[in-house]
Amino acid sequence: MANRFRLTIFAAVALTLAAVSFAQNLPWNNPGRAQNPNQQQGGAAGPAPRRDLTGIWDAGGEGIGARGYPTSPLTPWGEEVSKTHKAGDGSRMVPVAEINDPLSIMADPAGFPRILLFELRPFQVVHTPNSVLMLYMFEKRWRVIWTDGRQLPKDPDPRWYGYSVGRWEDNYTFVVETVGMDERTWLDNSGNPHSDQLRVEERYHRVNQNTLELTLTIDDPKTYTKPWIPRNKLPLRLLPPGTDLMEMIPSASEAAAYRKVMAEPSR
Amino acid sequence: MKKRVFGVVLAAVLMTAAPLAAHHGAASFDTEKEIMLKGTVTEWIWANPHCFLKFDAMDDTGTVRNWAVETANPTDMSVRGWRRTSFKTGDQVTVTLQPVKNGAPVGRLRKVVLANGETLGTTLPGAAPAPAQQPGR
Numbered sequence: 540m541a542n543r544f545r546l547t548i549f550a551a552v553a554l555t556l557a558a559v560s561f562a563q564n565l566p567w568n569n570p571g572r573a574q575n576p577n578q579q580q581g582g583a584a585g586p587a588p589r590r591d592l593t594g595i596w597d598a599g600g601e602g603i604g605a606r607g608y609p610t611s612p613l614t615p616w617g618e619e620v621s622k623t624h625k626a627g628d629g630s631r632m633v634p635v636a637e638i639n640d641p642l643s644i645m646a647d648p649a650g651f652p653r654i655l656l657f658e659l660r661p662f663q664v665v666h667t668p669n670s671v672l673m674l675y676m677f678e679k680r681w682r683v684i685w686t687d688g689r690q691l692p693k694d695p696d697p698r699w700y701g702y703s704v705g706r707w708e709d710n711y712t713f714v715v716e717t718v719g720m721d722e723r724t725w726l727d728n729s730g731n732p733h734s735d736q737l738r739v740e741e742r743y744h745r746v747n748q749n750t751l752e753l754t755l756t757i758d759d760p761k762t763y764t765k766p767w768i769p770r771n772k773l774p775l776r777l778l779p780p781g782t783d784l785m786e787m788i789p790s791a792s793e794a795a796a797y798r799k800v801m802a803e804p805s806r
Numbered sequence: 807m808k809k810r811v812f813g814v815v816l817a818a819v820l821m822t823a824a825p826l827a828a829h830h831g832a833a834s835f836d837t838e839k840e841i842m843l844k845g846t847v848t849e850w851i852w853a854n855p856h857c858f859l860k861f862d863a864m865d866d867t868g869t870v871r872n873w874a875v876e877t878a879n880p881t882d883m884s885v886r887g888w889r890r891t892s893f894k895t896g897d898q899v900t901v902t903l904q905p906v907k908n909g910a911p912v913g914r915l916r917k918v919v920l921a922n923g924e925t926l927g928t929t930l931p932g933a934a935p936a937p938a939q940q941p942g943r
Binding site: 570605606627628629632633634635636638643660785787788789790793794796797800801802804805806 | 831853855906
């Protein structure tokens with residue numbers, strides 16, 4: 540009995556020391572390892588766990604989406620709105636001093652779904668009993684996706700990140716529906732617009748332990764003549780547990796400094 | 807402190823590695839020109855949406871101008887080996903940059919050679935050139 544007790548204590552101490560040693564070797568300020576193809580996790584991936592997206596996920600360079608996405612044809616209303624968007628990149632690109640992107644000029648929130656279409660940096664998924672939380676490195680924002688069976692609101696007040704409900708379509712596919720997005724946000728970095736009728740579907744398919752696929756569908760009949768899919772099975776890779784991500788927060792003061800030092804002199 | 811133009815137009819090239827700074831695209835920059843300047847660091851700003859390096863450099867006419875050249879954001883520069891502490895005021899640097907079209911002393915940085923010979927670049931170390939879509943603003 541005494542021997543068993545001593546063995547248990549020994550094992551516990553050894554595990555603790557191993558965990559401390561591992562943690563001490565982790566970078567304290569990680570920009571997201573999968574950005575570098577040489578740094579991705581090796582080895583065969585285990586099977587996907589059932590109904591579980593827990594972890595920190597990274598799309599690497601594919602998450603950035605600097606130039607925006609091809610859309611389905613705009614409606615006349617969508618055309619009019621899109622003409623007012625002077626984007627930093629993509630089809631509506633203008634010189635930096637003329638950009639009117641609310642994110643880059645005023646540090647307005649990226650909003651949803653732009654957080655998935657531009658600067659999709661690593662994000663962490665946390666399950667709670669009645670929701671799934673998504674915590675984004677970019678902007679250090681979070682979303683709550685309700686999983687308690689509630690319905691989407693019929694006439695929601697607009698929110699920068701909308702109102703989301705989620706359900707498991709099968710044991711490995713989590714589907715999220717979102718409505719109520721604020722019209723001031725852009726869909727992406729090329730200034731694609733949206734209306735208050737925007738509805739977004741996200742499908743997260745867990746392929747295996749280390750891989751998740753994201754498919755995103757945009758449905759906004761006031762702005763686009765038919766639904767379109769900017770992200771189709773975008774692979775997301777699982778980062779090591781304990782990864783401490785860098786801050787990547789657009790701030791109004793830093794945006795103003797950039798305009799003063801870089802953008803305005805370039806006119 | 808000796809500052810002088812180290813070189814002017816190197817080549818009319820379209821770069822094989824897409825520039826890092828591209829939240830905004832290339833609309834403001836003369837993408838067919840690269841210049842190399844030797845100068846003295848006046849400020850290194852480690853910030854979003856872009857870090858930028860300010861330095862004094864003398865041009866062919868003997869005029870000293872204070873340049874401001876942007877990189878990508880701290881996250882992407884960290885992956886490429888850059889740090890908040892990469893430069894301090896007074897450091898001697900040789901900067902390769904792509905200038906803006908209007909002639910102002912503003913541009914986007916391609917690489918820096920420090921006084922000790924170390925080079926800081928914009929591609930991933932030991933990896934393929936930077937992805938085609940890179941942040942900037």
